[in-house]
Amino acid sequence: MTKRTSAKYKIDRRMGENIWGRPKSPVNRREYGPGQHGQRRKGKMSDFGLQLRAKQKLKGYYGDLTERQFRRIFAEAERRRGDTGEILIGLLEQRLDAIVYRAKFVATVFAARQFVNHGHVLVNGERVNVPSYRVKEGDVVEVQQKSKQLASVLEASQLPERDVPDYIDADHSKMAATFTRVPNLSDVPYPVQMEPNLVIEYYAQN
Structure with missing residues (x-):
């Protein structure tokens, strides 16, 4: 059993978005993050923060893949000829x-x-x-x-x-x-906006 099964709602709250579009998501009731500091006012996020959030959101959506799993899929997308972001989404959907x-x-x-x-x-x-x-x-x-x-x-x-x-x-x-x-990004019915271009930027700099 995946380690995130019992804590899947924490992913929604950590992201501040209802990433699976579930009617029972806690984000539907409160948009702040989990924990005692969750209600603190958030400052403007840096470019790195935006890139990291995009990666975490995509990883979380597919069952909170481990970094090793996700990095391996990304590496394959990068090796293939074509739009890396589109290929990444296609591999995840497969x-x-x-x-x-x-x-x-x-x-x-x-x-x-x-x-x-x-x-x-x-x-x-x-x-x-x-x-x-x-x-x-x-x-x-x-x-x-x-x-x-x-x-x-x-x-x-x-x-x-x-x-x-x-x-x-x-x-x-x-x-x-x-x-x-194999679908393109625009074909996939994500309830929230996914930004594989930011994931590419994240891995290009880290």
């Missing part, structure tokens, strides 16, 4: 736990990681229990048969707070989804 979350098989990205870890997911008919597994265009991600009637799965598919994006073709009657293409 993670199996991200696909499970986007297809609305589970309610949160944290639940998606746990769901994959526990062996509930098949990719092209084969069980895969690695959340970071990279799904390719045309791959079919499916909830395995004995898990399709889990209450948490049935409830997640009916969540009104988010829709399945158009780069995933989901069939909730079969609890299966096809990853049709």
Whole structure:
């Protein structure tokens, strides 16, 4: 189980934004940070602070990835030809736990990681229990048969707070989804603005 599962709301409050768009986020009630100093007036953030915040927000959104995990994904995006920011977003969206979350098989990205870890997911008919597994265009991600009637799965598919994006073709009657293409930044339904350009600037200077 990810170390952040029980503390996921702290990420929202630390960022000062409801980064998953959840109706129960504490940011909906109070926009200041956690802890006894959370209500102090914030000064203008430096360029480094803005870059660091952009990186933390993107890492947090995908289940609070470790720095090592995130840096490895960024390094691959940087090696590829093209817009590094767009490639970074595409690589993050190709993670199996991200696909499970986007297809609305589970309610949160944290639940998606746990769901994959526990062996509930098949990719092209084969069980895969690695959340970071990279799904390719045309791959079919499916909830395995004995898990399709889990209450948490049935409830997640009916969540009104988010829709399945158009780069995933989901069939909730079969609890299966096809990853049709790698999305661009503008295709990804982030509830808040993500700024991969600032992430690139952060790593360029650190």
